[in-house]
Amino acid sequence: MSYLNYVIAAYMVFVVVLLWDFVATRVQIAQLLRSARLRAQRAKPAQAGAADGRHIL
Amino acid sequence: MNPVVRWFHQLGSPPTFDRFAARWAPWAYGSALLVMAYGIWAALFQVPADYQQGDSFRILYIHVPSAWMSMAIYAAIALIWRIKLCEILAMACAPIGAAFTLITLATGSIWGRPMWGTWWDWDPRLTTELILLFLYLGVIGLYGAIDDRRAAARAAGLLAIVGVVLLPVIRYSVVWWNSLHQGQTIRLLGESSIDASMLPPLFAMIIGTKLWFIGSLLARARADNLLREFGKDWVKALAETRR
Numbered sequence: 001m002s003y004l005n006y007v008i009a010a011y012m013v014f015v016v017v018l019l020w021d022f023v024a025t026r027v028q029i030a031q032l033l034r035s036a037r038l039r040a041q042r043a044k045p046a047q048a049g050a051a052d053g054r055h056i057l
Numbered sequence: 058m059n060p061v062v063r064w065f066h067q068l069g070s071p072p073t074f075d076r077f078a079a080r081w082a083p084w085a086y087g088s089a090l091l092v093m094a095y096g097i098w099a100a101l102f103q104v105p106a107d108y109q110q111g112d113s114f115r116i117l118y119i120h121v122p123s124a125w126m127s128m129a130i131y132a133a134i135a136l137i138w139r140i141k142l143c144e145i146l147a148m149a150c151a152p153i154g155a156a157f158t159l160i161t162l163a164t165g166s167i168w169g170r171p172m173w174g175t176w177w178d179w180d181p182r183l184t185t186e187l188i189l190l191f192l193y194l195g196v197i198g199l200y201g202a203i204d205d206r207r208a209a210a211r212a213a214g215l216l217a218i219v220g221v222v223l224l225p226v227i228r229y230s231v232v233w234w235n236s237l238h239q240g241q242t243i244r245l246l247g248e249s250s251i252d253a254s255m256l257p258p259l260f261a262m263i264i265g266t267k268l269w270f271i272g273s274l275l276a277r278a279r280a281d282n283l284l285r286e287f288g289k290d291w292v293k294a295l296a297e298t299r300r
Contacts, residue, residue: 002111002112003110003111003112003113003171004112006113006167006168006170006171007101007112007113007115010116010119010120010163010164010167010168011097011116011119013160013164013167014119014123014160014164017156017159017160018156018160018269021152021153021156021269021273022086022273022276024152025273025276025277025280026276028280029276029279029280029283032283032284032287033283033292033295033296033299034296036283036287036288036293036295036296037293037296037297037299039288039293040293040297
């Protein structure tokens with residue numbers, strides 16, 4: 001008896017779950033760094049405006 | 058001060074830990090992939106089929122290392138300390154442990170269908186492993202539900218400690234009760250009831266899953282560290298350099 005389909009299915013589960021584990025973390029780190037970059041970019045004009053004496057509403 | 062203790066204290070600094078994790082996680086992942094590639098290749102193409110189970114026994118090479126990881130990782134979570142970095146590491150363990158528990162349950166179920174004639178049975182080993190998955194989900198959910206990260210880690214750590222009593226029950230369930238699940242086949246100390254020719258890929262997969270765990274732990278802890286430190290100057294500087 002070969003049961004090859006069951007073996008393939010089991011190894012697919014293994015690969016897919018570990019792939020999710022890898023990709024999910026990388027995406028999370030990339031999103032966090034992107035948010036931090038955007039936040040820093042938004043903060044720059046506000047700081048420049050405050051230095052010029054202008055008020056940003 | 059002892060150099061190891063000093064190194065550990067330095068690692069407790071969030072920017073230092075970020076650099077450490079960013080540097081070593083790819084190495085751990087890479088090593089894991091190499092070792093597991095050999096393990097999977099040998100498991101599928103090198104090892105002879107079992108005389109009773111045929112090829113279905115090859116599922117053992119992913120099922121057993123994942124099952125061991127599912128229990129070992131949970132034990133690690135329960136060893137939570139009142140140090141910020143340790144809390145981050147402990148909480149980063151939970152999704153990885155849940156992933157390995159899911160693999161254990163799914164691959165066991167896939168193996169059980171041809172061997173036992175059923176996808177699932179409320180057998181003590183299977184049921185306690187399912188409870189372990191729920192405990193992992195509980196720890197992840199509790200940690201995510203509380204805004205204060207340190208309070209969240211403490212609450213989730215407490216739940217983990219309560220759940221740690223399940224580990225010996227899982228381990229000895231096949232001894233204590235009449236179980237459909239087979240007894241202990243592989244012993245690290247003492248003679249295994251599996252043929253020696255079938256063991257090398259298993260050892261490769263055991264080492265490979267551990268290396269994967271280290272890589273994933275570093276990457277997940279790095280993500281949590283960045284989240285906790287979001288808004289700090291070093292995170293902004295890091296984000297700027299990653300354009």
